[in-house]
Amino acid sequence: MLYRVSADILTRSFLLFRTCGAGRRECQVVWTSPWTSPEIIQEVVHPRHRAHSGGFEIDSAWINEFWLELAGKEEGIRLQVHTHPQAAFHSATDDAYPIIHSTGFLSLVIPEFALGRVGFEGAYLTEIQPDGTWREVPIASRLEVIL
């Protein structure tokens, strides 16, 4: 599926990364949309988490609260987006512990703690395959930025 994300959501995601991570810690957000129109990303959500320069972990109680909130709003998570200190790639930890485990789920990694220009330059997008492995996919094949 080709997801359409507004420039505003992309910009707000970078601002969250920069504010929360402060150029020293990794950070993650998730992009959500309604089940009635999943292709249009509607919100960026900043999970409660602990983080350090080499990783993060989302608060378990927050996940429970968010699961109920998503069900109440009939929305779903389409992508997880997180930062890396330097190059963007999917680590073994990233592979093993995503927030959604369904085939086709996408994970976007932004390099340099998102301190660079807002956009997908140097970013890495990967997708869960039917056998549970991850495979890099071209960003333009899954994400379109709209004004």
Place this chain on the structure above:
Amino acid sequence: MNVEVNEVANGHVQEHEDRESKVEVIYNGVKKKVEFEFSETMGVLRERAIKEFGNVPTPHLLSLFTTAGMEFGPDQDQKTVREAGIKKNEVLLLRPSVVRGG
């Protein structure tokens, strides 16, 4: 007579409800009703819940959580639903035990 009929009827209804016990499972914002029997294991319920949501290639990484935060993952698969304290119509959250990156 009415009392007896009612008692029989009540007994029948109770038995019927027990066979059709369900929980509501939420995964990624979607709710599904999942049937269970109290004598079944949590592993059976977890597997049945995961199948309801289809394309999940790594089921061993998902747990059922109560809304109070009690987790039933693969290490609790041998416990029966009754032993786990799960109630009819309870809301359960199907989600990863841990979410992290690095």
